Amino acid sequence: MKKALLAACCLVASACKTAEPAPTPPSPATPSTQPQPAAESRPLSPGLDLASMNEQANPCEDFYEFACGNWVKTTEIPADRPRWSRGFDAVAARNEEILREILEGVSKGKAPEGLASAQKLGDFYGACMDEAKLEASLPVLKAELAKLTAKNAKDLARVVGTLHAQNVFPLFRMGANTDFKDASQMIGEVDQGGLGLPDRDYYLKDDEKSKALRDAYTEHVKNIFVLLGEPAETAAKSAAAVLEVETALAKASMSRVERREPKSLYHRLERKGLKAEAPGFPWDEYFKAAGAGSVQALNVSHPPFFKEVERLAKTMPAAAWTPYLTWNYVSSAVPALPKAFQDERFRFSQNLTGAKEDVARWKKCVRFTNMALGEALAQPFIDRTFGADGKTTTLQMVTEIEKAFERNLDTLAWMDAATREQALVKVRKIVNKIGYPDKWRDYGAMKVDRESFLLSIMGANAFEQARQIAKIGKPVDKEEWLMSPPTVNAYYNPPFNEIVFPAGILQPPFFDREATVPVNFGAMGMVVGHEITHGFDDEGRQYDAEGNLRDWWTPASDKAFRERVACVKEQYDNYTAIDDVKLNGALTLGENVADLGGLKLAHAAMEAWLAKDPEAAKKAEGSRYTPSQQFFIGYAQSWCSKYRDAYARQLAVVDPHSPPYWRVNGPVGNLSEFQKAFQCKVDAKMVRPAAQRCEVW
Template sequence: MKKNPTYLGLATALALAGCTSTKPATTATTATVTPVAAAAPAPKGVGLDMADIDRAVSPCDDFFQFSGGNWLRNNPVPSYASSWGPRNQLGDRTQALLRRILEDAAANRSAAPGSNAQKVGDFYAAAMDTVAIDRAGLTPIKPELDRLAAVRDAAGLRAEIAHLQDIGASVFFQAGVDVDEKNTTQYAVQMGQGGLTMPNRDFYFKEDARTAKVKTAYRTYMAQLFGLLGEAPAVAQRNAATVERIETRLAKASRTPVELRDPQANYNKLTLAAAQQRYPALDPKGLLAGMQLGKAQEVIIGQPAFFDEVNAVLKTEPLADLKTYLRWHVMRVVANALPTPYAEAAFHYNQALTGAKQQAARWKRMQSATDQTLGEAFGQLYVDQAFSPEAKAKALEMVANIKASMAEHIKTNTWMSAPTKTEALKKLNALRVKIGYPDVWKDYSALKISRESYLKNILAARAWESRREAAHFGQPIDRNEWGMTPPTINAYYNPALNEIVFPAGYLQPPFFDPKADDAINYGAIGGVMGHEMTHGFDDQGRQYDSEGNLRDWWTPADAAEFTKRAAVVGKQYSAFSPLDSVHVNGQLTMGENLADFAGLTVVYGALEKQLQQRYGNGPRPNYDGFTPEQRYFLSWAQLRRTNIRPEALRQQIATDPHSPGQYRTIGPIMNMPQFQQAFGCPEGSKMTRSAVDRAVIW
């Protein structure tokens, strides 16, 4: 079970609140802001669009609107999207290049057999051939359906469950191989809750109108797919109800998104013999043997009580109903690779979740599928055209400066004891940084890709990835692996490997621009770097030591003080309400909010050091009428401006550990005296918290 990267980039953040600056915040009247808003004549800078700023709004009243109000008005969400922001715009530009790469690869019929160019070209060509996909009908998936139909007993069902894990249908649960979080020198077999169609357990039990709409779409989607398989409407409805009944049982036993954020509670290692005794109907021994993991003698169970219910479901539900549940998930995970009616049914369900008005163009969807399936083969073709050694060197320099600032913040921390500081600095010094693309690329030589069938390619790639992952078991940790592909416009922190990773796709304007002044780059990609770096010290990341082991290295007093200070952040965010009666979940978003807090504070310190080195005590240039400090905060804010559909916003708040963009913008700065000083905000202004209410961690 290769986990998704634990903390994801711009959509991610670790932040510790406030700042450790001892400089008093400048007090001023609102009038002192006016010269900034008026933007006196000054050299034009690179990286900020002055036309986006809403000068009718005071930065001290609403910095989200001030920094990008005009942009928000002029950039509505496109019909094919659920939200829209700078990352989407960069995504469009990146996709244009990726499209050219893919179309060139697809047109190249003379690529060497087995080469990355051949596999990428054939995969994309097959994915774009909708005539062939529609003509093939269910033929490519028929072997899977026939295999499932042939199941006659519990043993056959368990074998099918193992097989479906290999082709990406995580029925009942997720299982696989990943780093052992309490012994990061080895891999472990891991099993965690899963098996649901809707985004998480809460959708099965909430009764508000929004959730009811999603649940209706879910039921309609299931009935449609069963109907497309040839079942009469009454039978299709009955089968949909069967799936919902089983999934509701699983949902009831599932942990909440907040509970899943506790790494200690979600680490439960059992001997295989003990797991076999506790879950006999599941038969972990036979399951792992079927997944080519028969040598395992231990298994980490993420949520033991959930697997108690899985065991009970397998023991008490009729075999025919269990097969119906499996058949649904077989179809669900390949619907977008099937003929048009299946893909349209999947989209209509997604509409209820996101509010998107129409599907994205097929080439965009198939570009994404190629990236997901052959990410590093595709990524090599991308990096050759889009990422320079100079960009990598500049990014590494920035990371080094931010790391130095983080070390200083740890050393000067006023509430952390010396033993905890020593461990924190040890962890920071051990942090590994990956920039651009892997040093060692995945070897796809054993994966066969052709133009015969898009769906066959999907199934082959999933099975290949499962075998590749299973082969890790018993081997040394592969520290060259990446959890994101090179074109990805995102970043992450991996606590078990204590590493931060920045794909090449992220390291381009507007997030990173070698032509821009330091303030812009530090506020943009620097903010992300600080975010990811400080994830190692958020409420989750701080539980892992310098070697990535899940180990408590904090003194009890320091841990209690951290928890008390973090609770202030949680309270602040839980008070934010972007929609009527809908509040941000301060516990679910705690790690990302802490990362934004700490990252913005730490990177500000790195920028000040950079400016001191560059200009000494001399004057610092103002661009577009803004000081470097003001440009830093504007850069941070302009990259988090987002328009989002109400449906998508509600889903984000229910499922996403990241706060909405407007609160990622203003949440940290409201606690920063540096912001108050930069914009001359008076005490009591909306963007300024009092010293009593301010969250301060680093």
């Protein structure tokens, strides 16, 4: 259930002059003063949704409004959601209904024939759904909490290691990762962590909203301790101790922007180097308790952070550690605790999401089961949703877009021949994974208890952490997937030099068997191009064709690349996320570069496809919109979205992706293909002046 320590670049991450400030989204619809792009009497292209569009808006003034305006106007965010989108969220909701049907059957002993881990799936989901038993979970919880006492640094190291073995991560995180300089080998890694709020900035900023959120968080922690049986006064002291430790860890943590530089996260010190760096923390005791007693090969992502861990271990009073360790354990276990704990968690989460209602229990249980046993649950899901033709067509699309990348390389005047040759080698070595793994994960060692969801969560967590630790010192398993197949997402993984498209996303509106080729290339093709471009964004470009962190760029091409991505950063810095909050162009840089490149590549691939497929071209041309217009509308409509204000504010701090409004209007303003498709005048809002246009790939 733990994600890889080095996150893959997921879909849901020429030099120019200073960009002009952009309007605050969503801008009012402006009636078009120019002719509509196609005759209204002709049918709309299959795959496009006329009801979502505001055809009275001028696409050259606000393309998002043109493609999504009526959808935004008429759609209500479900009460249990912080956002709703026509693409990701709607598809995920459909997938959840299918997974629910599967799990309801399996939990009642009606598993599909040959389903691996059917008993575990049924027991895990059944235990999760048994809310009466959740109310009786406190004795098991308190038995575990009684073990979390630390009178000295040695005790602390032992308890922290024991919790880490259960996939609960106070103080810092530990797991397995590829060696950045040798992508064929797995090594151990320790990384900053230990925070309860979404980001270190929540602890450090002094504006009124940040202070109010910290106060709400402290009250939440106090309330949890009260539910555990502490008097209010004692619980308040416990909450204060938790916040004191977390604030100290936040101050020692790298920012999200700093962590976007791979070289800053690679310090292969080995265990002996870590012990030399922070000798006051009993590392041998820790690794033994964490189930990693023999691990020596070790990357320390941010050494100064572990100096702070050492300082805290030596100076914090013993009385402060029990509340902090207790909070970490209980926080991770809330889904398996009585309703009062879950209600309190939801009450606080509203500060971050704005959701009006808690998520229904069945939805939670589907999600937890997918996290714990995703590749077992995926097998019947694949049988129901993903045909062989979907895999074949997607692979053809991927191949065409990779060819478009190769052709595009020859047009990049800023890149010299030596760097171009290396880029060509890399793109040709990208591994394409589509739909689902060739080999399913074995969950035989996972312990699941139908009578206790708390014990089942503990078993799933321990299984996953042991699986991670077992990788250390072994060759990388290039067949492994980092997402379960029902997931509605996609990713590029730099050390594997691979792009991965789970079956969950290969459905309408991203991929529609009935849609025209331009619509599918605009929606799913852009996703493919986006992930390919991640291999060459400001982070991905630092890895070579084999996945090693290695500088393969000449100084001249490196300088030219940096000038071009500086243009992208500056452009997005001028966009507004919500109210007075601007986008962070540095945090979102990789995703914005991937959006720009992905859209350009997908359009070129679409044109090449239609040139070779007369039938597809004929189908695309029999529409009120031209193929290029279909392409861009298909792209935009996959991003039609609405966000609650509190959630939009949170994402502006933590999300490396720009908001959907700018994922549509940002890239198209840089593309001459868009200007040509909609015959936009040079002074239109959706057309950036040539001197300010950003183009990397």
